[in-house]
Amino acid sequence: MKPVFAIDIGQAIKLDGVSKLSDTYQNTGTLVNIIVKNGAVIAGIILLALLIVGGLMFIIGAGSDDSKKIQNAQNIIVSSLIGFAVIFLAFVIIQIVQVITGLNILNSNL
Secondary structure: OOOOOOOOHHHHOEOOOOOEHHHHOOOHHHHHHHHHHHHHHHHHHHHHHHHHHHHHHHHHHHHOOOHHHHHHHHHHHHHHHHHHHHHHHHHHHHHHHHHHHOOOOOOOOO
């Protein structure tokens, strides 16, 4: 019996209007690998931007003796570091699961 709501994503999604997702990426592992690696790069860029903005706000707040501006800057810096730590630890956990189970989760030939 075929499920009613099943969709073959590889056949349904067209990348440039012509080629199908399944033609570009032969398996799910390749697609997941690309998404995870690009996500880590984007997270690093966002971290850098937030640290720069938070640092500038901290310097400006310290120059004007406004404790509210300093507190906002500290919140931005701490939140960005916590967010990056969560992403980094998720990557580390995936690596540990790969070692324990022997599965190549982030390998393109999954």
